[in-house]
Amino acid sequence: MSSPPFEDFLSLSVDLTAFEATDLLxxxxxxxxxxxxxxxxGDEALIALLAAHRAARTDAAGDAGxxxxxxxxxxxxxxxxxxxxxSDDRLGPVARxxxxxxxxxMWYALPPxxxxxxxxxxxxxTSTVTAASYQEGLLWRAIGANPPGAKAPGYGxxxxxxxxxxxxxxGARR
Amino acid sequence: MYAKFPEGAAQRTDPQAAxxxxxxxxxxxxxxxxxxxxxxxxxxxxxxxxxxxxxxxDLTLRGYEGYLNRFYSAIGKDNQAPYPVVPNAPMPxxxxxxxxxxxAPDASAYIVQNGPFATDTTYTRVLGGTxxxxxGKTLRMLPEDFRMRTLYGEGADWPLTYEDLAPYYxxxxxxxxxxxxxxxxxxxGITFDEGxxxxxxxxxxxxxxxxxxxxxxxxxxxxxxxxxxxxxxxFPQGRNGIxxxxxxxxxGYVPRGAVSAYQVEVGERCQGNDNCVPxxxxxxxxxxxxxxxxxxxxxxxxxxxQAVAHKVHVDERTRRVTEIExxxxxxxxxxxxxxxxxxxxxxxxxxxxxxxxxxxLASGLHGSSGLMGRNFMDHAYLLAWGLLPEVAGTFRGTIxxxxxxxxxxxxxxxxxxxxxxDIHNDGWGWARGAPMTDLIxxxxxxxxxxxxxRQALVDKVSRQLQLAFMVEVPANPSNRITVSPDYTxxxxxxxxxxxxxxxxxxxxxxxxxxxxxxxxxARLGAEDHTVYNPNFWGYAVHDGExxxxxxxxxxxxxxxxxxxxxxxxxxxDQRCWDYENLYMVGGGSMPTVGTSNVTLTVAALCLRSVRAxxxxxxxxxxxxxxxxxxxxxxxxxxxxxx
Numbered sequence: 145m146s147s148p149p150f151e152d153f154l155s156l157s158v159d160l161t162a163f164e165a166t167d168l169l170x171x172x173x174x175x176x177x178x179x180x181x182x183x184x185x186g187d188e189a190l191i192a193l194l195a196a197h198r199a200a201r202t203d204a205a206g207d208a209g210x211x212x213x214x215x216x217x218x219x220x221x222x223x224x225x226x227x228x229x230x231s232d233d234r235l236g237p238v239a240r241x242x243x244x245x246x247x248x249x250m251w252y253a254l255p256p257x258x259x260x261x262x263x264x265x266x267x268x269x270t271s272t273v274t275a276a277s278y279q280e281g282l283l284w285r286a287i288g289a290n291p292p293g294a295k296a297p298g299y300g301x302x303x304x305x306x307x308x309x310x311x312x313x314x315g316a317r318r
Numbered sequence: 319m320y321a322k323f324p325e326g327a328a329q330r331t332d333p334q335a336a337x338x339x340x341x342x343x344x345x346x347x348x349x350x351x352x353x354x355x356x357x358x359x360x361x362x363x364x365x366x367x368x369x370x371x372x373x374x375x376d377l378t379l380r381g382y383e384g385y386l387n388r389f390y391s392a393i394g395k396d397n398q399a400p401y402p403v404v405p406n407a408p409m410p411x412x413x414x415x416x417x418x419x420x421x422a423p424d425a426s427a428y429i430v431q432n433g434p435f436a437t438d439t440t441y442t443r444v445l446g447g448t449x450x451x452x453x454g455k456t457l458r459m460l461p462e463d464f465r466m467r468t469l470y471g472e473g474a475d476w477p478l479t480y481e482d483l484a485p486y487y488x489x490x491x492x493x494x495x496x497x498x499x500x501x502x503x504x505x506x507g508i509t510f511d512e513g514x515x516x517x518x519x520x521x522x523x524x525x526x527x528x529x530x531x532x533x534x535x536x537x538x539x540x541x542x543x544x545x546x547x548x549x550x551x552x553f554p555q556g557r558n559g560i561x562x563x564x565x566x567x568x569x570g571y572v573p574r575g576a577v578s579a580y581q582v583e584v585g586e587r588c589q590g591n592d593n594c595v596p597x598x599x600x601x602x603x604x605x606x607x608x609x610x611x612x613x614x615x616x617x618x619x620x621x622x623x624q625a626v627a628h629k630v631h632v633d634e635r636t637r638r639v640t641e642i643e644x645x646x647x648x649x650x651x652x653x654x655x656x657x658x659x660x661x662x663x664x665x666x667x668x669x670x671x672x673x674x675x676x677x678x679l680a681s682g683l684h685g686s687s688g689l690m691g692r693n694f695m696d697h698a699y700l701l702a703w704g705l706l707p708e709v710a711g712t713f714r715g716t717i718x719x720x721x722x723x724x725x726x727x728x729x730x731x732x733x734x735x736x737x738x739x740d741i742h743n744d745g746w747g748w749a750r751g752a753p754m755t756d757l758i759x760x761x762x763x764x765x766x767x768x769x770x771x772r773q774a775l776v777d778k779v780s781r782q783l784q785l786a787f788m789v790e791v792p793a794n795p796s797n798r799i800t801v802s803p804d805y806t807x808x809x810x811x812x813x814x815x816x817x818x819x820x821x822x823x824x825x826x827x828x829x830x831x832x833x834x835x836x837x838x839x840a841r842l843g844a845e846d847h848t849v850y851n852p853n854f855w856g857y858a859v860h861d862g863e864x865x866x867x868x869x870x871x872x873x874x875x876x877x878x879x880x881x882x883x884x885x886x887x888x889x890x891d892q893r894c895w896d897y898e899n900l901y902m903v904g905g906g907s908m909p910t911v912g913t914s915n916v917t918l919t920v921a922a923l924c925l926r927s928v929r930a931x932x933x934x935x936x937x938x939x940x941x942x943x944x945x946x947x948x949x950x951x952x953x954x955x956x957x958x959x960x
Contacts, residue, residue, distance in 0.1 A: 306711030
């Protein structure tokens with residue numbers, strides 16, 4: 145079995161997090177996170193997840209079939225991700241964990257029903273990846289804040305409105 | 319100002335050699351109380367031995383970075399997360415708290431909780447003490463807080479007045495380095511000397527504070543016929559801001575930066591890390607290490623770390639303490655230790671309001687008043703949390719920049735407890751573990767990912783408002799620290815046993831606080847999300863309504879001061895009535911806690927006591943008889959088997 149390609153992991157991560165590949169690479173954590181997922185879930189589950197993601201993007205690209213070049217239909221992609229990944233017993237929990245990994249810098253233990261059925265990797269428990277992974281959590285960037293205890297924004301910056309892009313200020317909707 | 323922890327200061331004192339020295343003062347505890355006293359005594363030319371229970375690699379840059387890395391790597395980031403777990407000098411942890419079954423003390427953690435009420439109150443046993451993790455709020459007490467019994471028939475009167483303590487508040491604000499503006503802090507009777515300014519200008523209110531203030535300011539509240547209008551007010555802070563050039567009659571103020579670090583990027587000014595608790599990564603927040611570094615530089619302060627005081631030896635004939643026997647462990651993780659003695663002309667217990675009485679009681683010293691360990695106090699925190707109608711940028715700033723102080727005083731205190739209200743810049747973090755719990759909920763059960771996750775996070779997290787009501791708990795002799803040989807730690811030291819209940823007076827304040835929070839949320843147009851879980855360890859019911867109550871880590875009252883030896887443990891100088899060369903200092907001396915976080919008042923009291931200590935040292939010129947208590951000398955050397 146070949147190892148899961150880094151580029152595919154990155155592409156999946158972009159769709160799961162809504163952060164650009166440059167942002168994700170800029171954290172310096174991408175390779176470590178891939179290694180963490182492999183250690184926690186095993187390659188088989190991850191390869192299946194990456195394949196499902198490729199298939200979802202193909203669904204969303206319509207007939208053109210190209211992975212990256214043609215503009216994706218976001219609604220179709222959303223539907224395909226829900227059908228192929230999030231509702232899948234094996235792939236859903238892994239995908240959700242990858243989201244949390246990027247946002248919190250922490251690997252959360254998979255639910256016991258997952259490990260009972262699909263086996264536990266060596267790094268199955270809840271754990272941080274490195275001391276830096278907490279600081280690189282995307283959660284803080286999403287809310288226009290710094291990870292508490294790191295990346296300080298500077299004296300008095302807290303008196304000003306947060307820097308959050310307008311499209312995120314309108315409240316949640318799909 | 320660059321303060322360096324002297325190279326090797328933690329190792330340079332050989333405990334066995336120090337045992338042969340009669341110091342001017344032996345100080346137990348390397349927190350803010352002990353540090354201030356050691357600094358002032360050494361400045362006056364006195365020799366001081368400081369015993370610290372925890373390890374002391376902490377004030378080096380490497381040690382401090384070790385704390386930070388432990389914090390970054392910790393799965394649970396509680397208020398002790400950066401600090402090493404040392405079985406030989408254990409410390410309580412917020413996560414220890416369990417609901418207590420009546421009649422069954424919870425002995426699962428360091429503090430044995432006898433109930434009936436459980437608390438998650440903590441203190442940090444490392445060099446620097448709890449100022450390593452304190453938030454740094456430095457409110458002065460109100461003048462009326464010193465006269466509670468006279469004015470309101472509740473609690474106790476101090477043997478000191480606000481006016482007595484005011485000059486020492488000034489000094490404490492200098493030592494800690496307080497940022498605040500007098501015009502914001504002169505209220506409810508708090509007065510300042512003519513022309514006084516704080517060392518540094520007030521830190522700006524957060525955008526969250528300002529969003530709240532927009533609607534809240536001017537909100538009328540009537541209590542006991544007194545009408546007042548609420549406003550969001552900045553809190554004085556023990557962290558570096560912009561120095562006030564008008565300080566000290568125009569001499570200005572030079573902030574104290576980080577200890578043992580390069581000052582290019584850190585320490586000079588708060589950078590908004592939003593992490594005061596549990597650790598300021600840049601040491602812009604005061605910690606006692608800043609004072610300790612100066613004290614150790616004097617060359618007259620010897621520090622022995624990993625030294626846990628075991629027994630206070632007294633001579634009942636002379637009514638003096640003869641020595642303090644301590645257990646010096648070689649390694650934090652192994653139970654081996656040596657028994658060593660510390661000798662001095664004065665002894666200062668500066669361990670905190672739990673450890674001070676614990677040590678005395680473990681030494682069989684219950685005090686002639688019988689009050690040793692009694693009147694334990696803390697603040698009871700009630701949290702209320704809601705979502706503001708607009709994005710307020712929660713999770714930015716210091717942990718808390720502003721709040722509501724208008725209900726700290728007034729006639730209502732004859733009936734119900736007063737409180738200060740904090741606006742928490744860290745949102746629902748304390749109440750509900752935000753924002754991680756929000757993230758997990760949105761991803762695991764909210765079906766959110768990608769863009770919809772980012773929108774939902776802003777919607778659910780950046781609108782969070784948490785109000786923390788810090789409610790006064792008056793002294794009650796039944797609330798107490800005791801010890802029992804049934805409960806010991808790895809070194810064989812008796813652990814503190816806490817018996818604690820929340821009085822009705824406090825609960826009436828709690829109930830009022832909850833009602834007020836509903837009014838505040840309604841005025842702000844905020845959605846109230848407050849729900850109190852009956853299974854919560856600190857769940858308390860009053861008049862049919864249940865509340866979650868949390869501890870404040872504002873330990874006080876266990877060796878109260880007074881003018882009458884029959885109703886107090888220490889005198890107004892914090893000198894023990896029973897032993898003329900023993901001082902018990904810190905929050906334990908406070909007869910009331912009012913609605914101020916205790917550290918500033920603790921510091922002021924210690925600075926005041928230094929005068930008495932120096933006067934006593936200078937008056938007692940005769941050599942101290944140290945031979946009186948040698949009957950146990952055989953046990954004073956070598957490894958003790960257990």
